[in-house]
Amino acid sequence: MSHHDALWETIKYIAKENGITRSGLARKCGLDATTFNYSKCQSPDGKPRWISTHTLYKVLVCTNTTPKKFATIFESFLDCDEK
Numbered sequence: 001m002s003h004h005d006a007l008w009e010t011i012k013y014i015a016k017e018n019g020i021t022r023s024g025l026a027r028k029c030g031l032d033a034t035t036f037n038y039s040k041c042q043s044p045d046g047k048p049r050w051i052s053t054h055t056l057y058k059v060l061v062c063t064n065t066t067p068k069k070f071a072t073i074f075e076s077f078l079d080c081d082e083k
Helices: 005-017 022-028 053-063 067-082
Strands: none
Touching: 005 022, 005 053, 005 067, 022 053, 053 067
């Protein structure tokens, strides 16, 4: 799995772990409800869109997720293709 895909899957996982949708996670973090929609993963020309560090920080704070835990989840998605 690419780093880009793993990042978006990690966001999805954290939302699910908190019992909410990606839209619910965005709202909980004070962001637009569409922030984590699949349509936001790529620009109209197909280039990957990356989550800003500010948005990532909000996710960590509002879900009480440590950077270490985030990294562990992220790495598990990177490793899933190797298993």
